[in-house]
Amino acid sequence: MSGMAVFINLAGAVALLLWATRMVRTGIERAYGNVLRENLRRAISNRVAAACAGFLFAIALQSATAVALIVAGFVSSGYVTTAIGIATLLGADLGSALVVRILRQDLSLLIPVLLLAGTIAFRASEQRNWRQTGRILFGLGLLLLSLRLIGEASDPLRSSQILPVIITYLSRDWITAFVLAALCAWAFHSSVAAVLLLASLADRALIPPVLIIPLVLGINFGAAVIGAVLTRGERPEARIVPLGNVAIRGLGTLLALAAQMSFELPSALFSSQPGDAVVLIHLAVNLAVVVFGLPFCGLVGSLLGNWLTPLEQPGGPVAEKRISALKPDQLSDPRQAIANATREVLTVCERIERMLTWILEALDKPEKQKLARIQAMDDEVDEIHREIKFYLAKISESRLDDKSAALLQDLLGATIKLEQAADIIAQNMVTRAQKKQARNIAFSPEGWHEIRGLHQEVMRNARLAFNLFIHRDVEQARQLVAQKEEVRTMVRRSEEQHMQRLRDGNDNSYDSSSIHIDTMRDLKEINSLFASIAYPVLAGAGMLRKSRLL
Numbered sequence: 001m002s003g004m005a006v007f008i009n010l011a012g013a014v015a016l017l018l019w020a021t022r023m024v025r026t027g028i029e030r031a032y033g034n035v036l037r038e039n040l041r042r043a044i045s046n047r048v049a050a051a052c053a054g055f056l057f058a059i060a061l062q063s064a065t066a067v068a069l070i071v072a073g074f075v076s077s078g079y080v081t082t083a084i085g086i087a088t089l090l091g092a093d094l095g096s097a098l099v100v101r102i103l104r105q106d107l108s109l110l111i112p113v114l115l116l117a118g119t120i121a122f123r124a125s126e127q128r129n130w131r132q133t134g135r136i137l138f139g140l141g142l143l144l145l146s147l148r149l150i151g152e153a154s155d156p157l158r159s160s161q162i163l164p165v166i167i168t169y170l171s172r173d174w175i176t177a178f179v180l181a182a183l184c185a186w187a188f189h190s191s192v193a194a195v196l197l198l199a200s201l202a203d204r205a206l207i208p209p210v211l212i213i214p215l216v217l218g219i220n221f222g223a224a225v226i227g228a229v230l231t232r233g234e235r236p237e238a239r240i241v242p243l244g245n246v247a248i249r250g251l252g253t254l255l256a257l258a259a260q261m262s263f264e265l266p267s268a269l270f271s272s273q274p275g276d277a278v279v280l281i282h283l284a285v286n287l288a289v290v291v292f293g294l295p296f297c298g299l300v301g302s303l304l305g306n307w308l309t310p311l312e313q314p315g316g317p318v319a320e321k322r323i324s325a326l327k328p329d330q331l332s333d334p335r336q337a338i339a340n341a342t343r344e345v346l347t348v349c350e351r352i353e354r355m356l357t358w359i360l361e362a363l364d365k366p367e368k369q370k371l372a373r374i375q376a377m378d379d380e381v382d383e384i385h386r387e388i389k390f391y392l393a394k395i396s397e398s399r400l401d402d403k404s405a406a407l408l409q410d411l412l413g414a415t416i417k418l419e420q421a422a423d424i425i426a427q428n429m430v431t432r433a434q435k436k437q438a439r440n441i442a443f444s445p446e447g448w449h450e451i452r453g454l455h456q457e458v459m460r461n462a463r464l465a466f467n468l469f470i471h472r473d474v475e476q477a478r479q480l481v482a483q484k485e486e487v488r489t490m491v492r493r494s495e496e497q498h499m500q501r502l503r504d505g506n507d508n509s510y511d512s513s514s515i516h517i518d519t520m521r522d523l524k525e526i527n528s529l530f531a532s533i534a535y536p537v538l539a540g541a542g543m544l545r546k547s548r549l550l
Contacts, residue, residue, distance in 0.1 A: 181218025
């Protein structure tokens with residue numbers, strides 16, 4: 001087989017590995033993301049508990065980076081301290097390493113079972129959870145299949161004449177090997193995929209034992225940097241957690257590399273099988289980082305907070321000015337201007353997601369400070385919406401092609417819908433929370449369960465809608481519109497059950513009757529606004545009639 005054919009086969013197998021990893025992660029996030037986020041936020045009460053929670057959630061999501069982004073949002077919103085956030089991420093790194101160990105088992109018999117079960121689950125029902133379960137199972141089958149393909153594609157490399165020269169050089173230059181492994185982990189955006197690839201190559205004696213430890217350390221350093229880069233444009237509070245992980249995990253890998261260059265610990269101490277040695281060293285590195293890093297989470301978080309937070313001046317703290325993506329000098333380029341406006345719309349989406357999260361907590365335990373924060377964020381959404389509207393109006397119509405003109409109108413319409421959703425939260429729902437507090441009313445346990453269930457459904461649909469600004473995915477748009485009927489059914493069922501509780505003489509239901517019904521209808525209206533964002537995507541694909549899906 002020619003060298004080019006070997007490279008193409010290996011690249012295709014690696015691409016399948018990356019795609020399968022992403023498919024499993026997105027399936028879990030779409031099906032269980034809200035539940036996972038809520039449970040994670042409740043579980044991280046101290047550093048040890050936070051590390052354990054991060055460990056479990058990284059196993060569930062098969063990604064420490066996903067946990068990093070979630071926890072960074074928690075810290076930014078004030079739910080947890082920076083020390084707790086960093087501890088959670090250290091535990092997530094260890095959980096991600098355990099995922100690699102699990103996937104290294106001989107699971108070849110499961111490949112056809114997972115592919116078949118995933119296909120059946122995906123096609124058996126239009127319900128979201130069934131389809132996402134099918135996505136998860138099919139993704140796991142593809143992941144295991146990709147590992148087999150990587151092994152088969154790399155076999156011809158044993159007879160390569162160039163590879164031994166490269167490996168011989170890297171065996172003498174561990175720093176270069178460390179840097180290349182870090183770049184590989186960054187390019188993959190997944191330490192799981194990078195370690196599995198390295199283990200597969202080591203199994204076929206393509207990676208000598210002397211290189212295993214430097215390469216594993218490099219992958220861990222590169223994986224630590226991923227979260228920090230992905231959050232570089234966020235608020236300082238959100239950046240502290242991933243940067244803290246870089247400081248602890250990154251520094252730990254550099255110290256370990258220095259120790260390895262001094263003492264040359266053989267990888268055979270971990271396992272006589274090179275592939276297993278790769279995985280066990282990866283586990284050992286992350287376990288050591290957790291054990292030695294947890295005591296320093298508070299110190300690292302404090303130092304990074306002082307570094308990232310603007311200094312106070314005698315007149316008071318310096319207010320952080322939001323950096324707008326709406327660049328006036330780029331209005332002459334309609335496509336770039338529309339892209340700038342889209343970035344600002346995503347800022348609105350992030351604000352609304354926070355408002356939706358906070359309003360549920362305010363309905364449970366009304367706090368004046370939290371309600372004030374919701375109303376302040378609504379003012380911010382109004383301001384950004386106004387800026388986007390004026391910016392889009394300045395784009396020269398004469399320079400717009402048909403596609404850009406359609407995108408502009410879709411973006412303007414979606415922005416209006418988002419601003420309306422924010423108003424419903426800040427005006428209607430905040431008023432209901434204030435009434436509940438003033439009258440000292442409590443929801444019945446059954447009623448609160450119904451509100452929470454509908455809120456979770458709306459949050460899932462909100463994220464689907466927000467994703468459409470990044471990827472105009474027809475399947476997601478179709479799924480979002482289809483869920484509109486599910487939300488209607490949930491509201492109708494809740495109203496029927498609420499009336500039954502009134503007939504049964506439930507005192508809490510009687511006291512909270514109007515607030516309960518109005519809250520459910522507010523959430524339904526918000527969901528309808530999110531669903532309307534999908535209509536232009538479906539219309540562009542020819543999948544939308546005047547009144548219903550094809």
